[in-house]
Amino acid sequence: MEARLDRDRGRGLRLTVTCMAGALLVIAFLPLLVVARMPLNDLDAGATATLHRYALTDPVVTDALIVWTNVFGPWSWRIAVAVLAGWLLRRGAPRLALWAVTTMAVGGLLGAGLKILVDRARPILPEPVALASGEAFPSGHALNVTLGAGVFVLALLPRLSGRGRWTAWGVALFLVVSVAYTRVALGVHWVSDVVAGVVLGMAVIAASTAAFETWRRAQGRRPADQPVEGVEPEAVDAVRRA
Secondary structure: HHHHHHHHHHHHHHHHHHHHHHHHHHHHHHHHHHOHHHHHHHHHHHHHHHHHHHHHOOOOHHHHHHHHHHHOOHHHHHHHHHHHHHHHHOOOOHHHHHHHHHHHHHHHHHHHHHHHHOOOOOOOOOOOOOOOOOOOOOOOHHHHHHHHHHHHHHHHHOOOOHHHHHHHHHHHHHHHHHHHHHHOOOOOOHHHHHHHHHHHHHHHHHHHHHHHHHHHOOOOOOOHHHHHHOOOOOOHHHHHHH
């Protein structure tokens, strides 16, 4: 039992290191893009001004956006993934549970570190319709919805039919786009903030799924088509036996 726990801890460490390594290039280049590319800054200012005018003229839609952005905020996803991990543990998929929690944790830590590194101010508007604290870049909402939705889809794909898999990816995409939109529409983030959050989330998921695949192949399992089968296709058999 102790040997198994040691192996699992070692795998968790390798998974964490791989996630960080996969996101290093993103961390290195995205701040440069923000401060150096003037067209991107123009896009930021133009989109924020346009959406802010819409928010002021339609308070009903603005209230709906506030509800949506709060419901699918960072802590909602953290709690949801923790619940998912607990369910996976109970159903006999501990490695998949570890992957889900590690992906969320590493992504969150990288996002927090990047906020401190870039130290970008949020938009300052004459008549704000919403307020948010902390640094702007990258958007924590955009990052966590990308991480959370990606984790749920990749963990549950083996349990879905062909049509269900397409539906799951479609719902995940809608959640990412809609939550990212609310942050700009409410005037609490620039466009580049939410783009950075989504890109960072995708980078962390890509790195963590690649690390997880090395676990499977080291155990002699066949390669997984992850966008179709999820990160651990055989986990569905463990769930059925549980």
